[in-house]
Amino acid sequence: MPAVTTTGWWTEAVIYQIYPRSFSDSDGDGIGDLPGITARLDHLRQLGVDAIWLSPFYPSPQADAGYDVADYRDVEPLFGTLADADDLIAQAHARGLRVIVDLVPNHTSSAHEWFRQALAAGPGSPERQRYIFRDGRGPDGAEPPNDWQSVFGGPAWTRVADGQWYLHLFDTAQPDLNWDEPQVRAEFLDVLRFWLDRGVDGFRVDVAHGLIKQADLADWHEPQEILSGQEVDKPRPPMWDQDGVHEIYRDWRRLLDGYPDERVLVAEAWVEPAERLARYVRPDEMHQAFNFEYLLAAWTAPAQYAVITRSLEATDAVGAPTTWVLSNHDVVRHASRLGLPIGTPRPNGIGIGDPQPDAAVGLRRARAATLLMLALPGSAYLYQGEELGLPEHTLMPDEARQDPTWERSGHTQRGRDGCRVPIPWEADAPSYGFGPTDASWLPQPGVWAEYALDRQRDVPGSTYEMYRTALRLRRSHALGRGTVQWLSSGDEVLTFRNGDVVVLTNFGTAGVPLPAGELLHSSAPLDEDGSVPTDVTVWVKV
Structure with missing residues (x-):
């Protein structure tokens, strides 16, 4: 497959998503904050990522965990102050980390x-x-x-x-803006300038495919689905992926291109097929678009081959990188999602009484999936805690849930709280080191101690060290700038070459031979005979 023609730091960057509520709490109130993030930046530098993306920290009634924005030019007091934001940006830049902030343009808060x-x-x-x-x-x-x-x-x-x-395509407290109104367009250009002038390196654009609605607001007799398998020539839902959104992003791109140091736009666009998604990253529009079709692909060799091939062909056609992702704040963590039987429909949360994932199988597959993803050319996103192998909190008491999905669905969808639990830093500290007290805005499961960073740092074979090694090798072998050359793809094994590295993932039930060459990395130990076990990915230098 041809190489990406675009150049820029974002084309191969590994970007780490921080959910501010749940990353690090500096003041003990049980809610993470900006000073807490700043205090943990050295962890991200040591991990080896290139940039961070911060979920919303703007003033908000928190009806949807900050995605209901009341003021786009300030900081929610729960999280700190504008001065804290400035300090975070400066401290990140001092460590060579770029900073992407969330922008929520489809709707405001009803308190706006x-x-x-x-x-x-x-x-x-x-x-x-x-x-x-x-x-x-x-x-x-x-x-x-x-x-x-x-x-x-x-x-x-x-x-x-x-x-x-x-x-309101989301909560009643999130009224949709009318993007056919010039006032709205002018306002958001000004918001972009406000944060660009403060030094941010880009914006992750929430619901990027939803800003323009079909003019007649025609009825749509289908249920809302995140990805509905739309074909190119089939009617699209009147509220999603209308062609008019692209004019907005061309305006934004012109603004960003006037700033130094390669500022970027990242589309959160749940759009199929891949050819439609690629329209968001044409040369005069956005720089990246999350590949959610890849996130949702089944854990089988044919499904992985198909989605990787389709994705690379679609983005190569517009000269853009593919942007890979396995977890984020809106989906069940992949260490749990992959522990469900293959073919299980993607759950919107997992709770007490639901079928429970196999934790060991899930983590094994998650590690293999991560090594497969990090060997692919393009950019990749990590979600906080996945470097620790964190699973979903699948046994959270329902009374502790705060996601509006739980109430609005009539208690039929558990929602996203299980992937948003504050992460563990120290096994024996209050709130596992999340903050100086036991306070935690969502309950942490009792098994969190075994995943804590201090239990994994410098421990050979730990998930944290697997990630660190993978990120170091990805950079030294320039995998993000490479190309995929398929060597085999059957029902049980996927093998490709990227530069001087051969990548093999074994999806079968029996071990397979290790490719010839020097073993660089493996998601789990090899079998005694040196073969690659089931649900394991290896990197081999040839």
């Missing part, structure tokens, strides 16, 4: 000044034009304007006191 003004101003006002307000259907307007459903469950419309309805 604009939405309060829209409610006060009434139907037909310029203030309401910033959002998507409509009259209801039926003789008295008592029915929603269309049949759209919220991603979190329930209807996507809420009625206000004067009888109109507003659209």
Whole structure:
């Protein structure tokens, strides 16, 4: 496959996602914060990543853990101050780490000044034009304007006191903005400037595929699905992946290109097929787009071969890198997801009474999947705690859950709390070293001690050391800049060459021969006869 034609630090970077609430708590209130992150930057430098991405830390009522933004130009007091943000950026840069911040442009918080003004101003006002307000259907307007459903469950419309309805594709506290309104476009260009001027290196754009809605807001008789297997020539849902979004990102790209040091845009776009997703990373649009089709692919050699091939061909066609990811704050951690029987539909959370993953199988496959991913050309994202092998908290008491999905789905979807639990740093410390007290905004499971960083650092074979070695070798062998040359792909084994490294993953039930050459790295020990066991990935220098 041809090499990527674009150049830039982002084309091969390994970027570490920090969920601020759950990374490190400096003041003991049970909620992670910006000073806590700053104090842990040396861990990320030692791990070997190139950049960090921070989930939202803006002022917010926290109806959706900060993705309901009330002010895009400040810091939520729970997390610190603007001065803390400035210090974090400066301290990261001093360590050679770039900083990407989250931007949430599809919706604001219902507590945002604009939405309060829209409610006060009434139907037909310029203030309401910033959002998507409509009259209801039926003789008295008592029915929603269309049949759209919220991603979190329930209807996507809420009625206000004067009888109109507003659209919220997520929670009722997250009204969708109207991106056909020039005021909205101008406002976000200014928000971008605000953070670029403070030194951020880029933006991860939340719901990047949702900003433009089909003009007629036509009914959509299908349930909301994250990825629906859309073909190129099939109708797209009227609320997702409309062609008009690309004009917005071309405007943003022009702005970023006017700044020094290669600032970047990263699309969170749940879009299929790969050819549609690649449109977001054309040369004059975004720099990266998360490859969620890869995240969701089954743990089989044919499925992995198909998604890797399709992804590379689609992004190569526009000269862009592929951006690989296995876990984030919205999905079950891959150390647990891969512990479910192959072919299990992707769960939206796992809780008490649900089928439980096999922890040993899940971690074994997760380590193998990680080594496979980190050997692929392009950029890769890691989610905090995966370098420790953290599983999902699958036995969290339901009364502790805070994700709005749990309530809005009528307690049918456990939601995302299980992957957001504060991570363990020290096995024998309060809150496993997350903070100076036992306080933790979500309960930590009792097995967390065995995953703590201090139990794994300098321990040969630990998941943490496996990650450190992989990141060092990935850089020294320039795997991020390489190409994939397939050597074999059957039902049980996947083998490819990238530069001077042969990568083999064994998906079968029996050991397979180790490729000839020098063994550089392995996700688990080899069999006694030197063969590669099941659910193991090896890197061999040839």
